[in-house]
Amino acid sequence: MHDGLKARLNAQALAEGFDLMRICRPDAVPEVPERLAAFLEAGRHGQMGWLEERSTWRGDPAALWPAARSIIMLGESYTPQEDPLANLDAPELGTVSVYARNRDYHDLVKKRLKRLARWLLADLDSRGLGEASPEVKVFVDTAPVPEKPLGQAAGLGWQGKHTNLVSRDLGNWFFIGSIFTTIDLAPDAAEIDHCGSCRACLDVCPTDAFPAPYQLDARRCISYLTIEHKGPVDPALRPLMGNRIYGCDDCLAACPWNKFAQDARELRYHARPDLVEPRLDELVALDDASFRARFSGSPIKRIGRDRFLRNVLYAIGNSGRVDLLASAEAHLGDPDEAVADAARWAQSRLKSAVNGLE
Ligand code: B12
Numbered sequence: 001m002h003d004g005l006k007a008r009l010n011a012q013a014l015a016e017g018f019d020l021m022r023i024c025r026p027d028a029v030p031e032v033p034e035r036l037a038a039f040l041e042a043g044r045h046g047q048m049g050w051l052e053e054r055s056t057w058r059g060d061p062a063a064l065w066p067a068a069r070s071i072i073m074l075g076e077s078y079t080p081q082e083d084p085l086a087n088l089d090a091p092e093l094g095t096v097s098v099y100a101r102n103r104d105y106h107d108l109v110k111k112r113l114k115r116l117a118r119w120l121l122a123d124l125d126s127r128g129l130g131e132a133s134p135e136v137k138v139f140v141d142t143a144p145v146p147e148k149p150l151g152q153a154a155g156l157g158w159q160g161k162h163t164n165l166v167s168r169d170l171g172n173w174f175f176i177g178s179i180f181t182t183i184d185l186a187p188d189a190a191e192i193d194h195c196g197s198c199r200a201c202l203d204v205c206p207t208d209a210f211p212a213p214y215q216l217d218a219r220r221c222i223s224y225l226t227i228e229h230k231g232p233v234d235p236a237l238r239p240l241m242g243n244r245i246y247g248c249d250d251c252l253a254a255c256p257w258n259k260f261a262q263d264a265r266e267l268r269y270h271a272r273p274d275l276v277e278p279r280l281d282e283l284v285a286l287d288d289a290s291f292r293a294r295f296s297g298s299p300i301k302r303i304g305r306d307r308f309l310r311n312v313l314y315a316i317g318n319s320g321r322v323d324l325l326a327s328a329e330a331h332l333g334d335p336d337e338a339v340a341d342a343a344r345w346a347q348s349r350l351k352s353a354v355n356g357l358e
């Protein structure tokens with residue numbers, strides 16, 4: 001073990017912009033393989049075949065990189081300044097989830113992780129503490145790493161009933177990143193569950209996506225439906241999506257532990273003005289080029305113009321705003337079948353709204 005290294009690492013992590021740092025062993029989450037298998041067997045991953053592929057690694061971080069001795073778990077706050085649910089009652093607007101209101105966290109967290117990992121190796125080297133040749137690997141989101149269970153094992157927070165990690169200091173608005181290393185670092189204590197009898201997140205979910213506390217059926221989750229699901233969404237779920245056009249924050253926003261959260265220090269997570277109250281009539285007019293230009297550097301760009309437009313058209317169908325009918329009809333002949341289908345659905349919903357007024 002390296003005297004003082006952990007304290008220096010923690011100070012450096014905070015200086016880099018992370019808000020939490022804790023350490024665990026790669027074999028600290030023995031319960032995950034069974035739970036992940038149950039989730040996959042029930043088909044709750046929907047079209048996310050990539051969750052199933054490499055599930056041996058996703059279930060067992062010790063198998064992902066057998067030489068790793070420690071995992072440094074990091075949390076970075078993106079707590080919003082504005083009410084994340086403010087637009088839900090404004091049918092002419094779309095609601096974009098907080099994490100996607102500005103720069104893509106994958107890029108920012110990855111850079112911080114790399115800088116911190118380089119610092120760690122340099123610190124060991126400069127003090128002559130280096131083991132033969134220490135190694136590091138950094139991950140955020142996209143690798144087969146069970147970030148939430150590892151985060152709980154390291155003590156960043158606990159997996160709340162909405163399945164996300166909640167911290168007593170940050171609430172639940174924070175991203176998770178990890179540094180796997182061959183260096184032996186003293187692990188921290190796991191965090192325990194502080195949900196108690198609360199069930200605010202479960203009760204607020206518009207689509208009833210939690211079959212049980214601590215379990216999510218992604219196939220019903222609006223975050224999955226708007227970001228991951230390809231093709232038309234089940235028509236029975238569309239009315240429940242309201243005007244959520246990218247992700248969903250209802251269960252996160254309900255958590256009482258957020259009252260301890262401070263606004264994000266990273267200004268590039270603060271909402272872009274055009275994504276605080278985005279107008280559906282503007283968004284529905286985006287073609288491929290204007291979509292790319294508008295969402296360059298944003299996580300929204302990843303889903304592409306067609307899926308985004310599909311979501312916007314569902315929101316228009318749910319708006320009850322007859323003044324948006326023509327903008328929906330303009331997409332009836334869209335070459336993308338899911339977009340054309342969403343346009344037909346919006347048209348029929350808005351026409352029924354007009355008939356209801358007659
Ligand atoms: C796939 C995925 C999704 C899917 C599925 C979400 C899910 N809950 O599984 C979809 C697209 C729906 C999604 C949505 C969101 N996501 Co996401 N997602 C992931 C990803 C890539 C993998 C998660 C995973 O493995 N899921 C599979 C299931 C089986 O895992 P699980 O939730 O951990 O399931 C466990 C529980 O069911 C638990 N369990 C079962 N029974 C019991 C009983 C008890 C008592 C307990 C404690 C646990 C328990 O065991 C299972 C295995 O660990 C991670 C990044 C990563 N590499 O980990 C990000 C990640 C989880 N997502 C994140 C975010 C921010 C979101 C959204 C908030 C985005 C948004 N605003 O729209 C929503 C939140 C929706 C929600 N309520 O979960 C963050 C969460 C940060 C945090 N503080 O926890 C992560 C960690 C990305 C990151 N690096 O920051 N996501």
Ligand code: SF4
Pocket residue numbers: 162204205206207208209210216220221222223247248249250251252
């Ligand atoms: S993100 Fe939205 S739809 Fe998904 S579980 Fe939470 S409240 Fe339900």
Ligand code: SF4
Pocket residue numbers: 160161162166194195196198199200201202254255256257
């Ligand atoms: S809203 Fe309540 S039940 Fe849900 S995660 Fe937060 S404390 Fe736990």
